[in-house]
Amino acid sequence: MNSTILIGGATGATGSVAAKLLLQQGFAVRALVHKNDARSADLAARGAEIVAGDLLDFRAVQRAFRGIKRAYFVYPMRPGLVQATTHFAQAALEADAEFIVNMSQKTARPDAESESALQHWLAEQVLDRAGTAVAHLHPTAFNEWLFYMRNMIRQGRYAVAFGTTGRFAPISAEDQGAVIAAILANPVGHQGQTYELFGPDELTPPEIAGIISRGLGKEVRYEKISGEQWVREVTGQDIPFLTQHVQAIAGMHERGLMAGTNNVVETISGRRPQSVAEFVEKHLPVWQ
Ligand SMILES: NC(=O)c1ccc[n+]([C@@H]2O[C@H](COP(=O)([O-])OP(=O)(O)OC[C@H]3O[C@@H](n4cnc5c(N)ncnc54)[C@H](OP(=O)(O)O)[C@@H]3O)[C@@H](O)[C@H]2O)c1
Numbered sequence: 001m002n003s004t005i006l007i008g009g010a011t012g013a014t015g016s017v018a019a020k021l022l023l024q025q026g027f028a029v030r031a032l033v034h035k036n037d038a039r040s041a042d043l044a045a046r047g048a049e050i051v052a053g054d055l056l057d058f059r060a061v062q063r064a065f066r067g068i069k070r071a072y073f074v075y076p077m078r079p080g081l082v083q084a085t086t087h088f089a090q091a092a093l094e095a096d097a098e099f100i101v102n103m104s105q106k107t108a109r110p111d112a113e114s115e116s117a118l119q120h121w122l123a124e125q126v127l128d129r130a131g132t133a134v135a136h137l138h139p140t141a142f143n144e145w146l147f148y149m150r151n152m153i154r155q156g157r158y159a160v161a162f163g164t165t166g167r168f169a170p171i172s173a174e175d176q177g178a179v180i181a182a183i184l185a186n187p188v189g190h191q192g193q194t195y196e197l198f199g200p201d202e203l204t205p206p207e208i209a210g211i212i213s214r215g216l217g218k219e220v221r222y223e224k225i226s227g228e229q230w231v232r233e234v235t236g237q238d239i240p241f242l243t244q245h246v247q248a249i250a251g252m253h254e255r256g257l258m259a260g261t262n263n264v265v266e267t268i269s270g271r272r273p274q275s276v277a278e279f280v281e282k283h284l285p286v287w288q
Contacts, residue, residue, distance in 0.1 A: 004049070009103075013173035015177070034053075034054065055075055069098045070098060099187040106139060108124060114252070115241065124194075140196075141258060145170070176197055200261060
């Protein structure tokens, strides 16, 4: 009998997919959710055990880890990542857990200009030394950016802080969830690995705008704006941590640090990663 798998961020983009896939495969899943809502009710209806708790509350994380051997760690793009990681690592150690999948970033590196990317690199250092086997995920930017940008895309604009020449291969949360589920279903061979996760096609921002235009059957123009303006337009707020990240990765994007593609998604999960065109087609009503 496999023991229960803990999925952090279980109502979020990657965690929800991993939780649902593991449930479909017959695994017992404990969903660590930030709050009880319609998303957690949906997971409960699919058979997940729901535990509400804050990753910044060590006692809550300890409780979530009771009896757990394998777990997915994800924390949103907000301050507090290293603290949350430390809680998760210590609670895993106390539970004598055997494996953690850690959501990081392609741009996580000791010299990252992005504070978020630097925090991810620090979090990896914590997990590498914390006594539980771990695999780190290094995705490039998600296709889900197109959801966050739904209003501007409806208005015919693909406005980003990225310049015209840098490339990246956008990856869907759905494909990442499949990778997470596959590793947690059978962690053999994944210990100590860092997996760069990409979609199938490296594209410039104007090329992405072209794909969206063709998918929606109307012109969606590429436009370069500042990180500050992007955050304000997309979230309706000024969020300094996110602005600093977006501005910093715009430079990293230009220098090729978000580029690349590989067959990791297919090798681990058995599924071909979604292209931008397929993502747009699948979620068409979002931008109409
Ligand atoms: N987006 C990208 O392009 C990109 C690229 C590379 C790497 N990443 C990394 O991917 C991660 C985000 O992954 P994702 O998109 O799957 O996440 P997400 O959709 O933002 O979901 C985060 C989940 O965590 C929950 N949560 C938030 N704060 C919490 C807390 N304090 N305690 C417990 N749960 C909490 C959220 O619940 P509520 O919604 O109820 O708060 C949500 O379920 C970030 O670490 C980011 O750096 C993102």
